Amino acid sequence: MSVEFIKTDEDLPPVAVVERPKWTPAKIVLWVAIAIIAAIGWIMVAFVRGEDLSASWFVAAAVGSYLIAFRFYARFVEAKVCRPDPRRATPAELKDNGRDFTPTDRRVLFGHHFAAISGAGPLVGPVLAAQMGYLPGTLWIIFGVIFAGAVQDFMVLYFSMRRNGRSLGQMARDELGKVGGIIASIGILLIMVILIAVLGIVIINALAESPWGVFSIAMTIPIAVLMGVYMRYIRPGKVVETSVIGVFLLVVAIIAGGWVHENPFWSEVFHLEKTTLAWCLMIYGFFAAVLPVWILLAPRDYLSTFMKIGTILLLAVGIVIVNPTVQMPAVTEFASNTDGPAFAGALFPFLFITIACGALSGFHALISSGTTPKLIEKESQARLIGYGGMLMESFVAIMALVAAVCLDKGLYFAMNAAEPLTGGTAQGAADFINNQLGMTGVQTSPEFLENQAVLVGEESIVSRTGGAPTLAMGMAQILGNVFGGQAMMSFWYHFAVMFEALFILTTIDAGTRVARFMLGDAIGNFVPRFRDPSWNVGAWITTAVMVGAWGSILLMGVTDPLGGINTLFPLFGISNQLLAAIALAVVFALVCKMGLAKWAWIPGIPLAWDLAVTMTASWQKIFSSDPKLGYWAQHFAYRDALAAGETSLGTTEGAAAMQAVVRNTFIQGTLSIVFAVIVLMVVVMALWAAYKSITAKGPLPTTEEPFQPSRMFAPKGLIMTSAEKQVKEQWDALEPAAVQRTGQA
Numbered sequence: 001m002s003v004e005f006i007k008t009d010e011d012l013p014p015v016a017v018v019e020r021p022k023w024t025p026a027k028i029v030l031w032v033a034i035a036i037i038a039a040i041g042w043i044m045v046a047f048v049r050g051e052d053l054s055a056s057w058f059v060a061a062a063v064g065s066y067l068i069a070f071r072f073y074a075r076f077v078e079a080k081v082c083r084p085d086p087r088r089a090t091p092a093e094l095k096d097n098g099r100d101f102t103p104t105d106r107r108v109l110f111g112h113h114f115a116a117i118s119g120a121g122p123l124v125g126p127v128l129a130a131q132m133g134y135l136p137g138t139l140w141i142i143f144g145v146i147f148a149g150a151v152q153d154f155m156v157l158y159f160s161m162r163r164n165g166r167s168l169g170q171m172a173r174d175e176l177g178k179v180g181g182i183i184a185s186i187g188i189l190l191i192m193v194i195l196i197a198v199l200g201i202v203i204i205n206a207l208a209e210s211p212w213g214v215f216s217i218a219m220t221i222p223i224a225v226l227m228g229v230y231m232r233y234i235r236p237g238k239v240v241e242t243s244v245i246g247v248f249l250l251v252v253a254i255i256a257g258g259w260v261h262e263n264p265f266w267s268e269v270f271h272l273e274k275t276t277l278a279w280c281l282m283i284y285g286f287f288a289a290v291l292p293v294w295i296l297l298a299p300r301d302y303l304s305t306f307m308k309i310g311t312i313l314l315l316a317v318g319i320v321i322v323n324p325t326v327q328m329p330a331v332t333e334f335a336s337n338t339d340g341p342a343f344a345g346a347l348f349p350f351l352f353i354t355i356a357c358g359a360l361s362g363f364h365a366l367i368s369s370g371t372t373p374k375l376i377e378k379e380s381q382a383r384l385i386g387y388g389g390m391l392m393e394s395f396v397a398i399m400a401l402v403a404a405v406c407l408d409k410g411l412y413f414a415m416n417a418a419e420p421l422t423g424g425t426a427q428g429a430a431d432f433i434n435n436q437l438g439m440t441g442v443q444t445s446p447e448f449l450e451n452q453a454v455l456v457g458e459e460s461i462v463s464r465t466g467g468a469p470t471l472a473m474g475m476a477q478i479l480g481n482v483f484g485g486q487a488m489m490s491f492w493y494h495f496a497v498m499f500e501a502l503f504i505l506t507t508i509d510a511g512t513r514v515a516r517f518m519l520g521d522a523i524g525n526f527v528p529r530f531r532d533p534s535w536n537v538g539a540w541i542t543t544a545v546m547v548g549a550w551g552s553i554l555l556m557g558v559t560d561p562l563g564g565i566n567t568l569f570p571l572f573g574i575s576n577q578l579l580a581a582i583a584l585a586v587v588f589a590l591v592c593k594m595g596l597a598k599w600a601w602i603p604g605i606p607l608a609w610d611l612a613v614t615m616t617a618s619w620q621k622i623f624s625s626d627p628k629l630g631y632w633a634q635h636f637a638y639r640d641a642l643a644a645g646e647t648s649l650g651t652t653e654g655a656a657a658m659q660a661v662v663r664n665t666f667i668q669g670t671l672s673i674v675f676a677v678i679v680l681m682v683v684v685m686a687l688w689a690a691y692k693s694i695t696a697k698g699p700l701p702t703t704e705e706p707f708q709p710s711r712m713f714a715p716k717g718l719i720m721t722s723a724e725k726q727v728k729e730q731w732d733a734l735e736p737a738a739v740q741r742t743g744q745a
Helices: 025-047 056-082 106-117 121-132 134-161 168-176 178-207 211-234 239-262 264-269 274-290 297-322 347-354 362-368 379-405 409-416 426-435 446-455 468-482 485-524 536-558 564-593 601-623 631-643 655-695 722-733 736-744
Strands: 002-006 016-020
Touching: 002 722, 016 722, 025 056, 025 134, 056 134, 056 297, 056 379, 056 601, 106 297, 106 362, 106 379, 106 485, 121 134, 121 347, 121 379, 121 409, 121 468, 134 168, 134 347, 134 362, 134 379, 134 564, 134 601, 168 178, 168 485, 168 564, 168 655, 178 211, 178 274, 178 362, 178 468, 178 485, 178 536, 178 564, 178 655, 211 239, 211 264, 211 297, 211 485, 239 264, 239 297, 239 485, 274 485, 274 536, 297 379, 297 468, 297 485, 347 564, 347 601, 362 485, 362 564, 379 468, 409 426, 409 446, 409 468, 426 446, 446 485, 468 485, 485 536, 536 655, 564 601, 564 655, 601 631, 601 655, 631 655
Parallel strands: none
Antiparallel strands: 002 016
16 A cells, blocks of 8 residues: 655645555455455345345345445545645635534544435435335435436536535536526525425325324434533543543433333423424524524534434444345336326336435435535545435435335335325224225235334324334334334334434434525625624624525425325425436536536536436426326316315315315416426526537636635545554644744745
């Protein structure tokens, strides 16, 4: 291995270590073994049929594929396009203000980034898509992340770093022109409203009327504040020590949640209705977005990451130990028709928008151009955080899919069919599944469904839509077989609910903060003061506007007569993937403007696929004559029924409920049109910018900031190498005043 020590100042220690490892026989054998394990896993998942498929093969196929992708394809993208410079200072170092810009330990930042991007999508999407069978979702989750999702996250993070952490909307304005930038910014902000609102609906569906979950989630807020203060003032830099304290307190909060659940008084206190939780979520989102990042956002996300990664790894180990048999077939009848009870629509295009996070998610581009580029210490860490963080989220999605397809099929459909179909009762769910579902070989009984509810300590598990309760049930059954049996299923179920709520809540707080940055950038084009994220008045105004926007959609969703998640999640998926199209279009244009058009296929291929999926889905949601699929068809059906004096239609009872459907479908249908038109306009402008770049002689100018040398050291990976440890010791021994003096010289 060759080692190069990078210096930018002869009076200071090296600012980076560049290590070039060489291939050895042992390394070759290791990677061949990984490839063989992954290949066997894929053979079993993709080609073996019958009732004896072990869920362990999903773990083998996924982990092997991720390792190969991170080692080879991510490095290829890094070498050909991103080309990080170890000498270059990042925005966190140059603009450190202790609030929004601050160099953050790569372990903490990996935790923050992973927690921020891993919201409801990798949990909800795969669970809902399981109605089509296990194979389509598995293929999209793994290959989608390798060639699309992780590439987008990595490249957006890199380009934003090179532009002082500018938001995606501002980068679009800078690189595509004023008109393109304004259109993109409007589209991104509107899409953000939908994304955050739907994430809120998922967490509310999981926590509503669950004192255990509400208490445990509430306790993570003071724990995170304690961690932030401890790490900044009491024991600066003691990441491991702070982590141990935080994880210990988190476990205590989970156990105490069980006590709260059993206590009549406290159970009543934390027994909250959906609308109450919606207001609590809005208040939390406001404060999380305006407080300094080190107080709540970063430590809370870091704390959540321990919970998230630890739980997913525990689930993976549980799957290997229990070795459950997959119950769902590879492909079901719902892959080829529009009658699925969890969501309407055929496999193409709706599977690919239902599974967004975990494969390709535009929301991630907002984090990669929002909080993360303002906190990253070194450009060389971008592959780990951007590409690696997305691979970890994809693994979450695979585990969610496995947990869902290993459930009894009758139980799965009872939990995921909307309440209007089941009546919200065990008897109604059994009648629907046995007589109306339309899937061969699926039967259940009210006694079985009631018994499953008792096992997990719930009054009912029927029509617990949104994906989170289904995943919790799957995790409870798998982990209960490893630790404690049926007697522990209630604990594991509520543990999983809290785990999922943590996932989603960290995305809501980070998303609101990013939305604040984006709105500030947009207004800053007319009122420059708003561009300063440290200006308190501007931060409060922009945060209040964005919270009010997504909060109103959230309240609409939790009171939707048709079930907010069932009608809004398709729009969530479409808008999320349309946002990915904007991000990939901007990246595509930038790659061409850099004079690297021969590598433009790296973002170009996923952009073309994403457009095919989202435009087809948008067309069907706008123009389909099937009321179960098309927003406008549903809108006109309910409007005409009201005009005829009817007070019920289908499963909707009462004129007020029907009027709510008319209002909601009008909003959803209008947004579907607006989103599609905006994205097409942005893509056309990006293609025009790329064409001008290709036909020009040499690279075109971009808005990349000038090079400034770094004056700090940070390791490249999660674990320091021996050479990095030596350099770290040199910096630790250096007096801070010496660094300041050399900087002033």
